[in-house]
Amino acid sequence: MERLRKILAEKVEISENDWNFINPKLQVKEFKKKEFLITTHQVEQNIYFILEGVFRIFIELPEKDVTSDFGFPNKLISSYSSFLTQTPSVACIQSLTKSKVIFITKEDLDEIYKNTSCGESMGRVFAEEFFMYKSKRELSFMKDSPTERYLNLFKEQQNLIQEIPQKYLASYIGITPQALSRIRAKI
Numbered sequence: 001m002e003r004l005r006k007i008l009a010e011k012v013e014i015s016e017n018d019w020n021f022i023n024p025k026l027q028v029k030e031f032k033k034k035e036f037l038i039t040t041h042q043v044e045q046n047i048y049f050i051l052e053g054v055f056r057i058f059i060e061l062p063e064k065d066v067t068s069d070f071g072f073p074n075k076l077i078s079s080y081s082s083f084l085t086q087t088p089s090v091a092c093i094q095s096l097t098k099s100k101v102i103f104i105t106k107e108d109l110d111e112i113y114k115n116t117s118c119g120e121s122m123g124r125v126f127a128e129e130f131f132m133y134k135s136k137r138e139l140s141f142m143k144d145s146p147t148e149r150y151l152n153l154f155k156e157q158q159n160l161i162q163e164i165p166q167k168y169l170a171s172y173i174g175i176t177p178q179a180l181s182r183i184r185a186k187i
Contacts, residue, residue: 001026004049004102007074011125018116025108030100037077037093037101044082044089046103050075053099054163057091058171067171069137070096070164072157076126077101097163146175147183 001023008014014022031037031053038044040060048071055071057079068091071077082089083106104112113119140149150173154161161169170180 001102003051003074007049008122012118012121014118014122018118021116022112025104025112026102027104028100028102031095031098033095033098035095037095038079038082038089039092040090041088042082043086044079045106047076047078047080047083047106047109048101048103050077051100051102053095053097053101054160055093055099056096056164056168057093058168059091065171067168070153070157070168070172072160076130080130096165096168141174146173146179147186149173150180150183151187 004026005014005019005023028051037046037048037055050071050073052073055077056067057069057071057077058065058067071093077093079089079091079093081087082091086106109119109123113123140152144152150169153169153172166180167177170177173180175183
């Protein structure tokens with residue numbers, strides 16, 4: 001919990017009273033490899049902070065799954081649109097490794113927003129960061145080559161990228177596994 005508190009405190013001032021209200025609402029859960037946080041058509045009830053492990057967010061299409069993102073330690077992960085709207089998720093989130101998270105329910109987060117001085121600021125900061133992250137990824141698909149997208153991911157998560165099967169990496173970058181093999185061979 002202290003790791004999460006430190007990360008939160010870097011973004012928003014959290015008083016001792018606020019932390020004492022927030023801390024009991026945080027829960028820890030472990031996931032086995034290939035276990036799901038959420039599947040398509042479920043309504044997302046939680047936001048997760050990844051302590052350990054790697055997660056994959058993907059969309060199930062009739063002809064194949066498409067990986068839209070990965071979740072790495074010290075980052076938040078959720079089917080966020082489903083969480084905000086309380087409508088069924090279009091995405092699945094699956095653990096690619098043995099993983100450990102801290103999570104909070106929507107109900108508890110709403111309580112934090114109402115009853116702490118830092119709650120609203122905390123929510124705004126993370127919503128802004130999520131928007132900037134998604135905008136950066138969208139821009140990358142418009143201007144970067146697949147090789148550049150792979151190298152960017154490699155730079156950001158050099159140690160953990162080895163945990164991700166090549167077919168998921170290729171899908172995330174928007175290429176075939178064979179094209180990813182050629183990129184890796186060149187570098």
